[in-house]
Amino acid sequence: MxxxxxxxxxxxxxxxxxxxxxxxxxxxxxxxxxxxxxxxxxxxxxxxxxxxxxxxxxxxxxxxxxxxxxxxxxxxxxxxxxxxxxxxxxxxxxxxxxxxxxxxxxxxxxxxxxxxxxxxxxxxxxxxxxxxxxxxxxxxxxxxxxxxxxxxxxxxxxxxxxxxxxxxxxxxxxxxxxxxxxxxxxxxxxxxxxxxxxxxEKGIFRFVYGKPISLVExxxxxxxxxxxxxxxxxxxxxxxxxxxxxxxxxxxGKPVNNFEFFRPLIEGLGYPFPRLRLPISLIYFLAFLTEMIHHLISPFYNFQPLLTRTEVYKTGVTHxxxxxxxxxxxxxxxxEYNLDEIVQWFRSKGHGKKHHSSFLSRLLLGSLFVAAFVAVALSFLLVAGN
Known part of the structure; x- marks a missing residue:
């Protein structure tokens, strides 16, 4: 300069x-x-x-x-x-x-x-x-x-x-x-x-969402x-x-799929890349429910949402x-940079593959199925109401 x-x-x-x-x-x-x-x-x-x-x-x-x-x-x-x-x-x-x-x-x-x-x-x-x-x-x-x-x-x-x-x-x-x-x-x-x-590391990252061709930066x-x-x-x-x-x-200056961008970090820390791909509409609905719950109980417990609606858009929609x-x-x-230095930084801090919490994984997947059921039920009620 x-x-x-x-x-x-x-x-x-x-x-x-x-x-x-x-x-x-x-x-x-x-x-x-x-x-x-x-x-x-x-x-x-x-x-x-x-x-x-x-x-x-x-x-x-x-x-x-x-x-x-x-x-x-x-x-x-x-x-x-x-x-x-x-x-x-x-x-x-x-x-x-x-x-x-x-x-x-x-x-x-x-x-x-x-x-x-x-x-x-x-x-x-x-x-x-x-x-x-x-x-x-x-x-x-x-x-x-x-x-x-x-x-x-x-x-x-x-x-x-x-x-x-x-x-x-x-x-x-x-x-x-x-x-x-x-x-x-x-x-x-x-x-x-x-x-x-x-x-x-908690075993929550078991799925990706959105289209494989969606690109972010x-x-x-x-x-x-x-x-x-x-x-x-x-x-x-x-x-x-x-x-x-x-x-x-x-x-x-290199548009890339959000999840593919993080693949080297996930695999570099010794974890398998998720194979399950969910529709972005389901994840958005889950984020919406999470925000509503947060609004109701945040005066008593200010928990960290898994994702917000904006984060779903920013990671799953091409822009x-x-x-x-x-x-x-x-x-x-x-x-040009890659994620190698980031992998090494996390490893230097003691991160790397450990045993997952299977309970958290089951809880997350269960929440997704509940959200999907609620979404279908609401859709049915809206159609019936018309």
Missing amino acids: ENADTDTFLITGGCGYFGYRLACSLHKKGAKIILFDIVPANQEVPEDMVFVQGDIRDYTQVEKAITGVDCVFHIASYGMSGREQLNRHLIEEVNVQGTHNILKACVEHGVSRLVFTSTFNVVFGGQVIENGDESLPYLPLHLHPDHYSRTKSLAEMAVLKANGTVLKGGSGVLTTCALRPAGIYGPGEQRHLPRIVGYI FVHVDNLVSAHELAAEALTPERQHCSAGQAYFISD YFSIAKAKVELRYEPH
Whole structure:
């Protein structure tokens, strides 16, 4: 990254997996880094990397952290997966109000560059998309199947609308852009991969769903780091602010079936790849029932759903996007990666084939059959009612 040694970067969510990876990459290039997060990093932070503990929902804390910063990477968000997706109030506070706080602080304190980490989901809501590009319209807000996707869409709109806002004191304008990454993977990823490995080791991962030809995308964490660095660079005068006001899809550029993508991880840990394939409609219905149950009992027991409806769509319905715009305007060139390093990482942590819990397996399969029976019964009642 050009001129990194003269810049100070604030990274919201900087102690998370991707945020810290980005911080370390910039730090190696000589940049000054401020990590802004609600919790400290779970690994040792270099002495000259500043950690500011704070919450983006609190404008005073944001304002304190952003003073003297040249560029903000706004990564912090809430509600991406699992039971977090069902906490509407917190999702809206973090993703929408938190983003407005960041934008306001940038304008008030003369920060001229903001790179926002968005998501594929701003245009995707369960419909098939093949090689889509940035000309696709935002999915209408009422069609989003989850609060995370809806609020990230609102946040991205606000970020791109703020592009060109005059900074306080007339010291220039705020330039912004948004990156829409695919599912992130890499060694040490803590959100999705441990959950998948947990399902494998408990014997729950005994089936796949959707069509074998359905395709989705992923992005290695280091490719995503590169894309963010390039996006920030493309907001500078040296690059004619060419990314200002723009959104970019970011992935490895290799559409793949979701379950086939994870085959090397499953087999690398010594487990057989599932042969049972179930219809996506059944899994979606099971996810719907699970969400309803969670809504009823979460005040007493906030359990982790096996899958949410959004996760079923994201893993079982074809949606992949062109990265041509990012290649041309950001000069983004993704490197090739495989899951070998991830398999080795999990093995180094003591993971690998163990005896399954047959009870959990039977319970899951039993739940699927119950869900199927209920679905058939409801269909019959609806037909009879007509």
